Amino acid sequence: MDRVLLIEDDDIIGEMICMYLKEEDFVVLRCHNGQEGLAALHHFQPDLILLDLILPDFEGTELCNSLRGLTPVPIIIISSNSKVSEKIEAFTVGADDYLCKPFSMHEMKARIQVLLRRFKRELPAEQQQSPPPEPAPSPQRVSVPATELQINLEKRTLHVRGASIEMTFSEFELIRLLVEHPERVYRREDLINALRGFDSYINERAIDVHITNLRRKIEVNPKEPKYIKTVWGVGYKFVI
Template structure:
């Protein structure tokens, strides 16, 4: 059973989301403040987190950062704040998607499913599919272990968000291939998700900070001007 941690202080919205996702065969645990959210996160190890930014006792961005420090769980932000700066800030902090209120339950469910579909977690749409195991292959100073969903830099693990790893995985499996921003966006979120291509640039910038010796002069993650990005050995 796929576990969703829903963090929402508006009880009517929380009830509506819980009922809708439960009907879609998710197990939903609800928290209405930051303290309860941290407790439920530790107790239930959720497969995906749906997080409202405005909470009575905590800043949602700080809570997102707290989750990201110890986990690569997909995080979907839901918020009435619809400014581009707010969305970019959330993505930079570690969120994987951002949905502005008001939203339809159908769209929320689609985005949740898209995040789970792109993760390594088994979801109801994948449970009967044959397992595919892909071994990692050493590539000089960077190694991507696809089974463990971990990037190693000089044999040291690098913490990444769900979306950062998905981008790196596609680079790793297709060295030298040029990906447009739209292609990367579709691969990490699914074509049913509404986010701007600017978010891909944010993830690339964060990846470079984590795996490049000099992020301003990247050796591996290259910009192809006017097209997108590629990964070089």
């Protein structure tokens, strides 16, 4: 069963979410503040995190950023703030989805399943308990010699010019898609669907933020990108 870490100080909402997810066969651990959540991350080892933005001891986006630095699992923000600026900030610090209160429990479950499916798709060895891959090249690795860029799909790692690069779950999915299909022009709508599916929230502005962050991480000069090119009026493409 999938394990969900819920960090929510509101007792009514927290209990509702716990009861619903347990009835849907999830294993749920609820924490009432950020410190509890950080401590639980290590011993509970969740498959997904539900994080309230308003906590008694942490600014939600600060905690999201800290959690993203410790784990690659999907993070869904739950918040009563529906401002676009707040959503963009959450995506920027590592969130993978954003649910505005009040929300449907069925919708929450659908979004959880979308993110878990996409995340687990990249972890076949762990799911199937198969032996570690041999060091020889395999389909789990994608290399682009011209950019000195190497992606390991199994370990979800990216190396650029020999240096290990930290990425959010969404950033990894985006760069993987672009690198696997060089020269293909992706509309923003295509990238939204590829990252989120139809059940999760993301908009064109969030895609632009992810692209900007990726350029900072892989380009020598992000202001004059050589690899992730903008196709004006359409979207983006990866150039070898």
